Amino acid sequence: AQSVTQLGSHVSVSEGALVLLRCNYSSSVPPYLFWYVQYPNQGLQLLLKYTSAATLVKGINGFEAEFKKSETSFHLTKPSAHMSDAAEYFCAVSVGNLIFGKGTKLSVKP
Amino acid sequence: DVKVTQSSRYLVKRTGEKVFLECVQDMDHENMFWYRQDPGLGLRLIYFSYDVKMKEKGDIPEGYSVSREKKERFSLILESASTNQTSMYLCASSTDRHFMTSRSSYEQYFGPGTRLTVT
Numbered sequence: 001a002q003s004v005t006q007l008g009s010h011v012s013v014s015e016g017a018l019v020l021l022r023c024n025y026s027s028s029v030p031p032y033l034f035w036y037v038q039y040p041n042q043g044l045q046l047l048l049k050y051t052s053a054a055t056l057v058k059g060i061n062g063f064e065a066e067f068k069k070s071e072t073s074f075h076l077t078k079p080s081a082h083m084s085d086a087a088e089y090f091c092a093v094s095v096g097n098l099i100f101g102k103g104t105k106l107s108v109k110p
Numbered sequence: 111d112v113k114v115t116q117s118s119r120y121l122v123k124r125t126g127e128k129v130f131l132e133c134v135q136d137m138d139h140e141n142m143f144w145y146r147q148d149p150g151l152g153l154r155l156i157y158f159s160y161d162v163k164m165k166e167k168g169d170i171p172e173g174y175s176v177s178r179e180k181k182e183r184f185s186l187i188l189e190s191a192s193t194n195q196t197s198m199y200l201c202a203s204s205t206d207r208h209f210m211t212s213r214s215s216y217e218q219y220f221g222p223g224t225r226l227t228v229t
Contacts, residue, residue, distance in 0.1 A: 009150065032213045036220075043114070043200055043220035044153075051215040090152060094213040097143075097168070102152040 002027045004093050006101035014109045019063075019078040021104050023091035026072065032094040033074045035065055038103075039087045047089070050074060061085070081108045112137045114221035116201055122227045129188040131224050133201030140205055142184035143218065144168075144176065147198040159184055160209070191228045199224045 007022040025031055032051050036044040048059025055067045061084075065076045074091060086108045091101040117132035135142065141160050145153040145168075155168030157176040165176050173195060177185045184203075188195055202218040209216070 029213065032215050034217065041119075041222075043222045044202075044218075045220065046217045049215065049217065094215070096209045096212060096214055097155060097158065098153075098218060100153040102150060 002031070002093050002095045002099055004091050004099055004101040006089075006091050006104050008104055009102065010105050010107065012107040012109060013081045015083055016080050019076070019081045019085065019106065021076040021089050021091075021106065023065075023074045023076065023101060024072050025074060025091075025093050027093055027095075033065075033067065034092040034094065034098065035059065035063070035074075035076050036090045036092060036100075037087050038090065044090065047076070081106075083108050083110065112219050114201055114203055114219050116199075116221040116224050118224050119222060120225050120227075122229065123188075123191050124229055125192060127188075127191050127228075129191045129226065129228075131186040131188075131199055131201075131226070133184045133186070133203075133221055134182055135184075135201075135203040135219070136182065137203060137205070137219065138181065139203035139219075140181075140207055141203060141209060142178065143202040143204075144174075144184065144186045145200045145202065146170070147200055147223070153200065156186065191226075193228050195226065196228045197226060199226055 003026045034049045035047040092098040143158040144156045159178040175187045201221040204218045206214045206216040
């Protein structure tokens, strides 16, 4: 069965530091993978998605993610954190429907 | 600009009340979804619909029902609200006619959520 595991329910970084949010997936077929972001008191919006084209996917707001089949990972990165990046981030795998990870809350310290 | 709207941002109901949560999308999407979001549990799918009057159970349908009489509107119904249904409810929509038979590359568009408190 397909599933997604996000390592770390809370991640805290300093402004300007590298952001790394981890996501590992389990899938019996080549997966389609998504990262969504949820800002406080808002719904989710798509950051980026992998649909088996380029393994390095660029998204909005300077985020990118790399699909690594050998590691079954799809980690989200941003070179330099900004205060406005504070939000909850969800990784998801598509099996038709989306299966979401439990989320990682990112805090950014000034 | 695509839009999914939910009828209420905050709702407080009493145990045993019948509760309706409404969702409307303006993108002519075939598919609509209801999720609940709880801290530490992520998003869990309650019900979804792939066409007018069609519905399918998700992972946690117990205690809920849905209605889709028009393509743009998808309602979630709590027949008799209970305190364990206190949660954030998110509606979403997507366009992909084949998503039920294969993985979908189409994104889901989410509404702002309804925070329901049952006392």
